[in-house]
Amino acid sequence: MNKTDKKGYFGKFGGQFVPEALLPPLLEVEEAMENIMPTEDYQNELNDLLTHYVGRQSPLTFCPNLSAKLGFKLWLKREDLLHTGAHKINNALGQGLLAKKMGKTHLIAETGAGQHGVATATAAARLKLRCTIFMGAEDVERQSMNVMRMKLLGATVIPVESGSRTLKDAINETLRFWISHQADTFYCFGTAAGPHPFPTLVKRLQSVIGREARTQMLTQAGRLPDVVVACVGGGSNAIGMLHPFVKDADVKLVGVEAGGTGEPGCYHSAPINLGSPGILHGHVTMLIQDEDGQIQPSHSISAGLDYPGVGPEHSYLADIGRVHYGMICDESALNAFRELTLEEGIIPALESSHALAWVLDHASELPQGGDVLVNLSGRGDKDLGIVKQYIQF
Numbered sequence: 001m002n003k004t005d006k007k008g009y010f011g012k013f014g015g016q017f018v019p020e021a022l023l024p025p026l027l028e029v030e031e032a033m034e035n036i037m038p039t040e041d042y043q044n045e046l047n048d049l050l051t052h053y054v055g056r057q058s059p060l061t062f063c064p065n066l067s068a069k070l071g072f073k074l075w076l077k078r079e080d081l082l083h084t085g086a087h088k089i090n091n092a093l094g095q096g097l098l099a100k101k102m103g104k105t106h107l108i109a110e111t112g113a114g115q116h117g118v119a120t121a122t123a124a125a126r127l128k129l130r131c132t133i134f135m136g137a138e139d140v141e142r143q144s145m146n147v148m149r150m151k152l153l154g155a156t157v158i159p160v161e162s163g164s165r166t167l168k169d170a171i172n173e174t175l176r177f178w179i180s181h182q183a184d185t186f187y188c189f190g191t192a193a194g195p196h197p198f199p200t201l202v203k204r205l206q207s208v209i210g211r212e213a214r215t216q217m218l219t220q221a222g223r224l225p226d227v228v229v230a231c232v233g234g235g236s237n238a239i240g241m242l243h244p245f246v247k248d249a250d251v252k253l254v255g256v257e258a259g260g261t262g263e264p265g266c267y268h269s270a271p272i273n274l275g276s277p278g279i280l281h282g283h284v285t286m287l288i289q290d291e292d293g294q295i296q297p298s299h300s301i302s303a304g305l306d307y308p309g310v311g312p313e314h315s316y317l318a319d320i321g322r323v324h325y326g327m328i329c330d331e332s333a334l335n336a337f338r339e340l341t342l343e344e345g346i347i348p349a350l351e352s353s354h355a356l357a358w359v360l361d362h363a364s365e366l367p368q369g370g371d372v373l374v375n376l377s378g379r380g381d382k383d384l385g386i387v388k389q390y391i392q393f
């Protein structure tokens, strides 16, 4: 394992802890970020896709009914209304287009629940790139609808049988495959984690969320929000939403981790709240690990938050105290899911429900008469099979 230099660090987190053979393709991505992404050609084509294919900008929706109950104004950034139903398409298309401009013909990606796999397969279909998705064998069995979507979109889905047969192993396998297929292949990483430059690349592509929301708040509310809240899995929707507000000192920023069942000793997916620093997937970050550094299985009702690590910039923002990271258990998330559906007619993803649940559970501490902005990272249609197990109809 090789630590190159200080680039790609956020405080003591981040870096590039990968086998030597992965350094050339990572450097190639970094150079493309410098030389291709800023060009008018790339920017115009990406903006055109985001506008006319993805459906940006996404609306900022005021919630009159919940606001009346809560005593402050609740605003939602509607990433659920995008093509494929979540923020992940912003990243997949941005990386796919970059790959194409680099002359690559093959996109590869890991996926856990299948959402990033579907987004990548979608981008690959549109951009006419070959696509291979690595998915833990356990997840392939659990997520048959998303496997079908990926295959319909023309992707090859490879079940990964190693380790716990889930997301963590799928990432390792995708990195391994990339080593031997560098010439024509681009690894489209799914969240703001992984070795440098992925945390920075994904942040750049997802920051469109917070940039839009900041402008929309100024236009529609006439002021910046008092609090901005987003859920944290690997951390891509959260860094995209929160980062454009980091310099606004009066805006409180909140990331929400998944606390699982909330019972002592239960599985959870809250590395910032309950983990410790370590190395996973090529970077230093907060991790759920035992005393020997073995990664522990994470669990949440929302598959998208189910990752034992977290993007390094979140570990840093927690360290310096700029972002507060809360924790929400399954039950609270389900409650928020029901509330938003009944009160505002919006069915949120279970991941996004964690962000909303933090607001509902902490309402008494939030500024009465103020403005609270929540990133609604995705729609909940995909989660009805899970919700059915908990809610009586």
Ligand SMILES: *Cc1c(COP(=O)(O)O)cnc(C)c1O
Residues within 6 Å of the ligand: 086, 087, 088, 115, 116, 190, 191, 192, 231, 232, 233, 234, 235, 236, 237, 238, 304, 305, 349, 351, 352, 377, 378, 379
């Ligand atoms: C994947 C997913 C997440 C979690 O991923 P991040 O990288 O933390 O954003 C959150 N919400 C939805 C709807 C997702 O699909």
